Amino acid sequence: MRLPGGLLREGELRRQFRFREPDGALELSILEGARRREPLPRQVSRVLVAALEHLGGEPPELAKVEELCIADRQFLMRRLRTWLGDEQPWHTVRCTGCQERFDFELNVAELPVKEAGAGFPFVEVETGQGRVRGRVPTGADQLALAERVTADVRALLERCLFPADVARLEEGDIALIEEALEAVSPGVVTRVGATCPGCGATQVVTLEPYSCLFMESTLLEEVHTLASAYHWSERDILALPLHRRRQYLRLVERATGQVA
Structure with missing residues (x-):
């Protein structure tokens, strides 16, 4: 199986991965991980370390799974839920128009996945400070921001841009950088449309990319x-x-x- 992004090693993107045979020990590690008082990014990392047989041809380690870009981690967590045989094709949403609840069918595993663009995971952008180089945010970046009291896009860019005085960047420069990062980053679908059968209104439904952490288990x-x-x-x-x-x-x- 292949990641939409991958780990960069010696100038080459390593995209292959394999989950290990699912068993009760893996399921238990997911259940117990959800109970730990840890930031969500760290919970995701621990689950992936437990679930993967290899990542890019290497044994899975905490630092390696945190080096993955955010979309790769979301992709793996969705595939893991399918690997565990816990696909949930029916979803329930409340209509914002008529306020009635309705069910709609959606196979999340079949949603399209955007592959990484040319140059991934790096971008170069011309700004008011000159040309700056950046990289696509990773699980480690997520974790660092989750552990801060306050965090915003500038706090994230402080970790992902080099060299650049982020505090001096204009809003237009930040928009250009975000656009460039979005262009090269892989992506998974996190929002879909669902039509209410009662009134016909279209609802925008947000899909939890880490739903594997919150599975009901017997x-x-x-x-x-x-x-x-x-x-x-x-x-x-x-x-x-x-x-x-x-x-x-x-x-x-x-x-x-x-x-x-």
């Missing part, structure tokens, strides 16, 4: 069921590949008459 109930039936340890059950755990659960259900 993992602990499944561990309890298998431990009760087979007297296996929690460690052994969590080590089972996801598809095998589900097969054993179906066998238990049949044996206890819970399914036909």
Whole structure:
């Protein structure tokens, strides 16, 4: 599988990645990670380290996944939810016109992905201060800003531009820099339109790119069921590949008459 952006190594973009076989240990790490009192960017990084078998041909490490651009991280988190077999095709939204709730079907995994542009992850822009060089923001930048009391676009540019006196940049210069970064950055869809069947009004629906962190899980109930039936340890059950755990659960259900 390929990232829309990638990691730059020795002048080459390394875009290949692979998730490891999903099992209960991975699911548990996601559940426990969501409970930690850590900034969201760090939670995302920990989950990706746990989920990836390799990243750009290298073992996943915290620093490497935080080096990924934001769109790559969003792309991976969406693909991970699909990898875990937890796609949610139906979404509910309240219409801003008639105020009624309605459901609409959307396969997030099939939404288009924008590939990185030429020169990624760097840009050069002519400003009032002369030509400045910048790079596309990363997970590390997200984390640094999340840990600040106040943060704005200038705080982000202080990390991503070189050399430049960000405080002296005109608003027009900032707009040019943002436009250039947007042009080379990959992207995933985070907003879609949905038409209300009642009044016909079109709603703009925001999609959570890190929804994998907030999945509802029956993992602990499944561990309890298998431990009760087979007297296996929690460690052994969590080590089972996801598809095998589900097969054993179906066998238990049949044996206890819970399914036909």
